[in-house]
Amino acid sequence: MTGLDRGWEADWLTAVGEDPEFRLISRWTRVSLRLIGENFDRTYRIDHSTIAVDDERAPAHTVTLTGSSDAWTSYLSPVPRPPNHHILAMQRRRNDFSIDGRHALIQHLRVLNRVLDLMRTASASRERELT
Numbered sequence: 001m002t003g004l005d006r007g008w009e010a011d012w013l014t015a016v017g018e019d020p021e022f023r024l025i026s027r028w029t030r031v032s033l034r035l036i037g038e039n040f041d042r043t044y045r046i047d048h049s050t051i052a053v054d055d056e057r058a059p060a061h062t063v064t065l066t067g068s069s070d071a072w073t074s075y076l077s078p079v080p081r082p083p084n085h086h087i088l089a090m091q092r093r094r095n096d097f098s099i100d101g102r103h104a105l106i107q108h109l110r111v112l113n114r115v116l117d118l119m120r121t122a123s124a125s126r127e128r129e130l131t
Helices: 006-018 020-025 069-076 087-093 102-107 109-130
Strands: 030-037 040-047 051-053 062-067 097-100
Touching (some): 006 020, 006 040, 020 109, 040 109, 062 102, 069 087, 069 109, 102 109
């Protein structure tokens, strides 16, 4: 896989929705997560222990992560090498990755970290299925 694609999206959303830690830590969370990559632009709404695709609107509390195909591929690897192990490290050390909505990111950092960790797991599972 290179960068973001929708091949793992359904598995990822299911994994997030079924994850006990996510359900616990996001019970009072309302934030949108927008992921942008080459040929990929999708918004997800995290709302009181649920996550769903929400491409119809861009609410005020949106965290937008924009990266090149290489940045996303590096982040989604099963065991990413520094600085690709965390989005804050990537923003600081890579020229091809950025974060908008930093205030919302910091407010919901634990929840978003969990969601992104599960994205990495779903992506790695998809890779294993394809090989």
